[in-house]
Amino acid sequence: MPDRPRLAWFTPLPPERSGIATYSVEVLPYLADQFSVDIFVDRPGIPPPHPRTPAFGAHDFVWKHARKPYDLVVYQLGNATCHDYMWAYLARYPGLVVLHDAQLHHARARSLLHQKRHDDYRAELAYDHPTAPEAVAELGVVGLLGRATYFWPMLRVPIETARLVAVHSAWLARDLASTFPSARFEAIRMGVSDPLETASPDARRTVLERHGLSPDTVLFAAYGGITPEKRIPRILKAFPSVVAVEPRAQLLLIGAAADYYDALADARDWGVANHVTLIGHASDREFSNYLVAADICLCLRWPSACETSSAWLRCLAAGKPTVITDLAHTAEVPTLVTRGTWSPSHLGSLASRAERPDPIAVSIDILDEDGSLALAMRRLARDPGLRRRLGERARAYWSQRHTIAAMVQDYTRAMTAAAAEPSPPPGISLPKHFRDSGRSHARTLLQPFGVRPDLLTEDYPDRG
Helix, strand or coil: CCCCCEEEEECCCCCCCCHHHHHHHHHHHHHCCCCEEEEEECCCCCCCCCCCCCEEECCHHHHHHHHCCCCEEEEEECCCHHHHHHHHHHHHCCCEEEECCCCCHHHHHHHHHHCCCHHHHHHHHHHHCCCCCHHHHHHHHCCCCHHHHHHCCCCHHHHHCCCEEEECCHHHHHHHHHHCCCCCEEECCCCCCCHHHHCCCCHHHHHHHHCCCCCCCEEEEEECCECHHHCHHHHHHHHHHHHHHCCCEEEEEECCECCCCCHHHHHHHCCCHHHEEEEECCCHHHHHHHHHHCCEEEECCCCCCCCCCHHHHHHHHCCCCEEEECCHHHCCCCEEEECCCCCCECCCCCCCHHHCCCCCEEEECHHHHHHHHHHHHHHHHHCHHHHHHHHHHHHHHHHHHCCHHHHHHHHHHHHHHHHHCCCCCCCCCCCHHHHCCCHHHHHHHHHHHCCCCHHHCCCCCCCC
């Protein structure tokens, strides 16, 4: 039997509270049927998700790759601190970069500036965005860019050093290709496991009893970080109008709270504190129970980094009606678009109404978010027939497009293509901090001890 292709897979893993960590845990056991996979994490000692996918500290990658080169290195890259350790490797060992966010400025700036590498940040921002005024970097250094950060996503280094870049949206693949015409992009369908298989048989009753709610409660739920970016303040603002027409309505907020936002204070200000419960972080099984228990799921996002929400896909898999934000990268999703009035229109670019697929969700026009969101929530709270129809279509949409099996199929295609691609030309003029071998810093550290190994001399070959 021929050897299976060998993969080095850089990713966060639990106990890191990261959607990408869960994503890797779900997909890797299936990929291990076709590939030999070594996982590389930011520190040793993290348990692997499967016996066939051992996990190593990232520092082990260099010697393991030198001893027996991997066929492909895969980087699961997102806009969070748990991906910081990957940057030094992805520039020196080109591979498949799976880009989970089309905005990396927040995490990259935080990493560099936390290390007091102000000049490296300035140089990297200038490389990524040559037309950006110098003042942008200075605002970043002092932490005053705020939401303007989204205008400068800092994607050039990981994209131009990759053999191939994979994203989870065909729209995003086309958009990035127009900005980086020399790079190659592939769309991989994101898949999630079936929450109905992991939830308790009596999940709804258990959740309602746990929180002292009656069986006839109309249960709204929002999943993920309890942050303004998930539009929690707007949801709470809309909720009084929902309670006015459906007094049985309750809202559960499932996820870690942000230290800069107090959702309960907002709920009190809007007079709905007795209709809102903060759950906090939930284990995988409990998360499935809360999915199954809900009547309506709220999966909003703004600003957006063009991410594909795994929490939203899990809501679809659970067969739930969902409310999402109408965004460019979700334009291909058939939805009822609410723009201030309940006008069920969707996929307007299609030629005729007869060609439009049945909607699977309700999407909110961000330019009329307050009015549209309140309208959609009231309509769903009072219309169980609409909830049932949307939920059935949502489940079918997931089963056709977003299963783990679909994702594994796309990964196999993308990884085969990436392995066949040559590494980018070595002449790419990356900022100096990516090209520096580290010898000068090592010599400085060892100088007080009078140590000067051969590999630190200038005539010793740099093996990268």
